[in-house]
Amino acid sequence: MQKIPATVITGFLGAGKTTLIRNLLQNADGRRIALIINEFGDLGVDGDILKGCGVETCREEDVVELTNGCICCTVADDFIPTMEKLLERADRLDHIVIETSGLALPQPLVAAFNWPEVKARVTVDGVVTVIDAAAVAAGRFADDEAKVQAAREADESLDHDNPLEELFEDQIRAADLLVLNKADLVDAAALRAVRAKVEAEAGRKLGVVTAENGRLPADVLLGLKAGTEDLIADRRSHHEIHHADGHSHDHEDFESFVAEGGEYASVEALTAGLKDVIARHDVLRLKGFAAIRAKPMRLVVQAVGGRIETYFDRPFASGEARVSRFVVIGLHDAIEDGEAAIREGIAALAEAPAAAAE
Numbered sequence: 028m029q030k031i032p033a034t035v036i037t038g039f040l041g042a043g044k045t046t047l048i049r050n051l052l053q054n055a056d057g058r059r060i061a062l063i064i065n066e067f068g069d070l071g072v073d074g075d076i077l078k079g080c081g082v083e084t085c086r087e088e089d090v091v092e093l094t095n096g097c098i099c100c101t102v103a104d105d106f107i108p109t110m111e112k113l114l115e116r117a118d119r120l121d122h123i124v125i126e127t128s129g130l131a132l133p134q135p136l137v138a139a140f141n142w143p144e145v146k147a148r149v150t151v152d153g154v155v156t157v158i159d160a161a162a163v164a165a166g167r168f169a170d171d172e173a174k175v176q177a178a179r180e181a182d183e184s185l186d187h188d189n190p191l192e193e194l195f196e197d198q199i200r201a202a203d204l205l206v207l208n209k210a211d212l213v214d215a216a217a218l219r220a221v222r223a224k225v226e227a228e229a230g231r232k233l234g235v236v237t238a239e240n241g242r243l244p245a246d247v248l249l250g251l252k253a254g255t256e257d258l259i260a261d262r263r264s265h266h267e268i269h270h271a272d273g274h275s276h277d278h279e280d281f282e283s284f285v286a287e288g289g290e291y292a293s294v295e296a297l298t299a300g301l302k303d304v305i306a307r308h309d310v311l312r313l314k315g316f317a318a319i320r321a322k323p324m325r326l327v328v329q330a331v332g333g334r335i336e337t338y339f340d341r342p343f344a345s346g347e348a349r350v351s352r353f354v355v356i357g358l359h360d361a362i363e364d365g366e367a368a369i370r371e372g373i374a375a376l377a378e379a380p381a382a383a384a385e
């Protein structure tokens with residue numbers, strides 16, 4: 028029996044994974060693709076965006092969400108049963124695509140494909156790591172690497188002092204293909220510098236492509252035939268290297284919660300207010316849905332750092348409450364200190380009168 032290929036899409040928070048997958052589904056060339064989505068936080072935004080995308084080949088039953096947070100903690104309880112369920116209808120599937128949470132290490136997920144029940148039926152076609160080229164070009168992860176490395180080697184306890192950078196590096200190390208996304212936001216020289224940086228980090232030859240809004244032909248992303256489950260042991264994460272005894276986790280450094288809001292006076296008022304909240308509390312990522320006064324459609328809100336994007340995706344259903352909900356993600360300490368104020372800030376924005384917003 029031929030194994031079903033599975034592609035793991037990983038990448039840092041807001042790099043463009045959901046956008047890339049949405050494009051892939053729209054250009055699947057008749058392939059029957061099942062999606063597994065692993066989100067941090069419990070709102071299911073990515074699943075909802077993809078289900079609401081109106082792509083004919085993307086049926087609701089083909090989108091499975093794992094919303095328990097980190098896939099590597101829930102492999103046995105959640106991931107393996109989900110895979111088994113999918114495989115019950117394997118005859119109707121050409122490919123499985125898994126979107127990892129932007130906070131997850133891909134290594135444990137790929138290793139889970141070596142579980143006997145799964146290995147017999149599925150192979151990892153490839154790990155695709157989506158990179159936010161604009162963020163990297165702006166030096167978001169450009170700490171002095173030599174210095175950090177020396178410090179790590181000198182002192183094991185410093186291992187998790189820079190979790191953002193480590194997570195980023197681990198996602199690159201796990202890759203079979205690197206996608207330098209958001210190429211529209213950087214010039215050619217910056218893109219070349221980003222490429223050199225990530226290639227150096229990968230430490231081996233691998234495919235690198237550039238993309239705008241994750242637009243790549245399906246043939247570039249699928250069909251890598253890497254068999255990554257057999258290679259992943261050689262692509263160990265910082266976590267695995269420094270903690271062979273397997274204690275604490277990188278993602279304990281991140282925190283997320285869901286903030287509720289009401290109806291907002293205008294898109295401009297909402298985005299200006301959110302920008303302010305994000306900057307004041309060092310929010311890394313905010314995404315969700317909002318109700319805007321006098322607008323029958325629901326507004327999708329996507330913020331990566333201070334950059335906010337919005338669009339109306341579908342009308343509110345009859346009987347559906349016109350409320351707003353956002354997943355807020357940040358470093359543990361920033362969220363712990365700021366959660367109450369962030370909640371208040373988001374709720375208070377809904378009270379601004381329309382006139383003040385215009």
Ligand SMILES: Nc1nc2c(ncn2[C@@H]2O[C@H](COP(=O)(O)OP(=O)(O)OP(=O)(O)O)[C@@H](O)[C@H]2O)c(=O)[nH]1
Pocket residue numbers: 038039040041042043044045046047073128129130208209210211212238239240241312314329330331335336
């Ligand atoms: N300018 C620009 N914006 C992009 C590009 N790709 C994605 N975006 C925007 O970046 C934001 C984040 O994109 P997503 O696809 O949700 O990112 P993600 O990696 O799924 O995010 P998480 O699920 O939080 O990890 C959205 O507002 C996208 O519209 C791109 O190539 N160029």
